[in-house]
Amino acid sequence: MTGIHRPLRDPAVNAVIEKLVAAQQYPAGDPRNGLERDPHEYSDYGFSISPEQGDLIYLLCRGIRATRTVEFATSVGLSTLYAAAAVRDNGGGTVIGAELVPAKVAAARRNLADAGLADYAEIREGDARVTLRDLGGQIDFALIDGWLGAEPSLAREVIELVAPHLRIGGYVLNDNAEPDFLAWIRDPANGFVSVALPLHGGTELCVKAAERER
Secondary structure (H helix, E strand, O other), X not given: OOOOOOOOOOHHHHHHHHHHHHHOOOOOOOOOOOOOOOHHHHOOOOOOOOHHHHHHHHHHHHHOOOOEEEXXXXXXXXXXXXXXXXXXXXXXXXXXXXXXXXXXHHHHHHHHXXXXXXXXXXXXXXXXXXXXXXXXXXXXXXXXXXOOOOOOOHHXXXXXXXXXXXXXXXXXXXXXXXXXXXXHHOOHHHOEEEEEEOOXXXXXXXXXXXXXOO
């Protein structure tokens, strides 16, 4: 990342981001592809977004003056750093993160503290389908990037949970392009418009244009 222009200019945050990117590793195959695999067995692997996706998160959140965002899943907090830096730079706010694996929750909190962003994030430990039921109000941005699996995917279940809380004009970024997530988000009745971006093997950028048809 050194020498590449990045929109996020905080040296302390960028130092933690660079450390996490350098430490990223993936086991053979894709263990997330199937609910029969136990996420706790991969607590040493930080399945995270790419820096390019992180730059996009930061820019989107700055552009819409986001103060409240949500993400599934937090992992070791790489995506959280970008969103938390954005809400801080917008004047303050909170990133609500959901992470199932306790070791990753602890790692994310350490990374946020090291970056000076601990006051701008709330990491909720447990199943996102439970921990994200109550978001405490309207949100501006959502990242959907959790464990892959059979349909209905967790992405589909979480977006249906989160979408009613997203404000008109708010964004959703999806990393894994799960087919049932795409089918839901591209259905005009659900109020979104979206486009596929050539980032990280497939990224769907969505904006909430209207409330869901009843």
